[in-house]
Amino acid sequence: MPAEAAAALCAIGRRFHARGWVLGTSGNFSVVTCPDPLRLSITGSSVDKGALETSQILDIDDSCRVHGGFGNPSAETLLHFEIIRRRGAGAVLHTHSVWSTLLSDSHGLDGGLAIEGYEMLKGLDGVRTHEHREWVPIVPNDQDMTRLAREVGSTLDRHPDAHGILLQRHGLYTWGASLAEAVRHIEILEFLFETIGRTATYRTRGGQHGIAQDS
Amino acid sequence: MPAEAAAALCAIGRRFHARGWVLGTSGNFSVVTCPDPLRLSITGSSVDKGALETSQILDIDDSCRVHGGFGNPSAETLLHFEIIRRRGAGAVLHTHSVWSTLLSDSHGLDGGLAIEGYEMLKGLDGVRTHEHREWVPIVPNDQDMTRLAREVGSTLDRHPDAHGILLQRHGLYTWGASLAEAVRHIEILEFLFETIGRTATYRTRGGQHGIAQDS
Amino acid sequence: MPAEAAAALCAIGRRFHARGWVLGTSGNFSVVTCPDPLRLSITGSSVDKGALETSQILDIDDSCRVHGGFGNPSAETLLHFEIIRRRGAGAVLHTHSVWSTLLSDSHGLDGGLAIEGYEMLKGLDGVRTHEHREWVPIVPNDQDMTRLAREVGSTLDRHPDAHGILLQRHGLYTWGASLAEAVRHIEILEFLFETIGRTATYRTRGGQHGIAQDS
């Protein structure tokens, strides 16, 4: 099962790297291979996600001991544990796209970002209508991982309905019951970030409606 | 013929997913394999379009009974039937791009979007000159599929020349006599949406090099 | 030699389609396989450039008679002849990108577009320094191909140093002594169009310089 998980994470690495979401060794991915006692397959620290090899996926337990694979688990492993514990997630994915960085920066002082009215929201687990309002909390970035993990944990508790969380000027964390669901959540949230970012720029043109006549 | 249709729809899934037009299980595709009695090959509900397998393409009849493939037909199958019936279409494609979402949102109150003067319009079935004016109707999104199908149907009747229709904050439906024609219509309309969206933003610049006078 | 030319044009089709430069059967490509009497390998009319097959490349003479391949030569074949005759070109490529469409539209009343100061200009045949000023003429679009070919011809004569020409709201024509040179010219001009388009939008931010301090 760790072997299968490792192959799946490598495929996700190539897929997300092609979109520019995990450039320069950024991003990290994990999938739970045994819930109790916890065993996690997680990308090693500082590896190129566009050329991931299965040996770079580590099989770790909940004390971060490495049982398989080469290298060290990411310093951000604590965030993965926090999300798995509080959401019962089966997989956690972290991307680092241009649009998530831009929005997490520009909306950082608001403490989050509201997304509503989009059909695409229905792809988020449990959402049944485009009239859903999704609040994506934004947490300030921090190099103290213990403190950041605590902050992420308490943010998850304060926003029990959130499907993702942004670290400011850093990127997106989302999760799912399965790896496929976590991939779907990444694609949906990244799509919505790009849509919101471009729409705001588009609307500065001078009024929300009525360009039909000049195009 | 369903086998051939399924393989073709899988290839379209990979192609559109690579462009970011069907992220997160969004979008759905169908092709008529027998016009009478109607048999349709259609993507199953909630499947990853970037990794479509032929077993995820359903062979259905006009009562939505599944004769082949695994899973359930999309809730939006009713929209496919509506388009096939009113346009005599041989294939229906639905994408969910950033630009179609943006324009369907910003121009929703206008009830549609005019596109004219582009050479690319000549790729739409029956259009012979770039001087053509294409009106793309925009229909409000709705989770009641019966009501939405009725609204799409009456919109198609009111705009007999339209080659596509936008659902607000949701995406594009287009069609063709063949699957190849439907693919061509998707590429043309998505291209034009991006061009119109970027042009409007560009023109707000205020007029270097004589742009002021022609906007 | 036509077989080799056909394979090369198919590869270019996939390459340009991947970048979104020849969506929806737009664009066409030709390469001279014999200068005298002229024999040209050219893409057939209305074919998908992302899935070009060698049988869709036509071997034609200077009267447009087809000696090999299936289908009809593009109506725009006359423009290819015009460019080959006046520039002595060995290959002609026509793309249909978002940025070339946008700029050919917004700058159409100026009759052209100046590009200067970019290192990338040095990749154009005969250009030795970034201080070069390239004038890209813009010709109004026209469905009368004989008249359009005449207009393109006279524009080429009036601008003997031009490496490309834009058809308004239509796209780019460029050429080269060889197919490789024509591909290089496409990539350079498309790059410069995107750069110019984005730079103009960027600069509306309010002043050309001085954002260093807030980023």
Added chain:
Amino acid sequence: MPAEAAAALCAIGRRFHARGWVLGTSGNFSVVTCPDPLRLSITGSSVDKGALETSQILDIDDSCRVHGGFGNPSAETLLHFEIIRRRGAGAVLHTHSVWSTLLSDSHGLDGGLAIEGYEMLKGLDGVRTHEHREWVPIVPNDQDMTRLAREVGSTLDRHPDAHGILLQRHGLYTWGASLAEAVRHIEILEFLFETIGRTATYRTRGGQHGIAQDS
């Protein structure tokens, strides 16, 4: 070792070409195969980086004598030598992206560009926190390679902490102890240029959702 280096540079060519960072024969790459006496594997002049073949990678010494491969070393080889000598680099990469061209142009009069506060900065060699402030010097472009190499050299000396350098309206030079590190630096800096460029445009919108107060 030159054979291995050549294969690695070809793979980088395809990877960067796919992203549009080395269009139209732009860009060049080198890797040190022996530090003393210096032997360098470097891309030949005027080759298509999207279709690089190992025979187009030249094995040269510090007098630019070619010991293997076909073609001539790039005129910009002098810049590679300068960077290798002053930074002790094991690899040097030069890209030519839209965003680096745009920013090197718009910020040219400032003499450089500051980037700070981004998590992605931590991927740069020796950077431990997102609170790092990276100054990317911008050097005016010049066709006199000896003079340009001298200017690049003195700029490197004045900014001993810089991880990259922009040539105005020309592109990015970065480097690393290894080829993998240089690739990582390219991806990080290109990501940050795009992020900064889009963020500046986004912020001109004027302040929805609390953007006004933090800009």
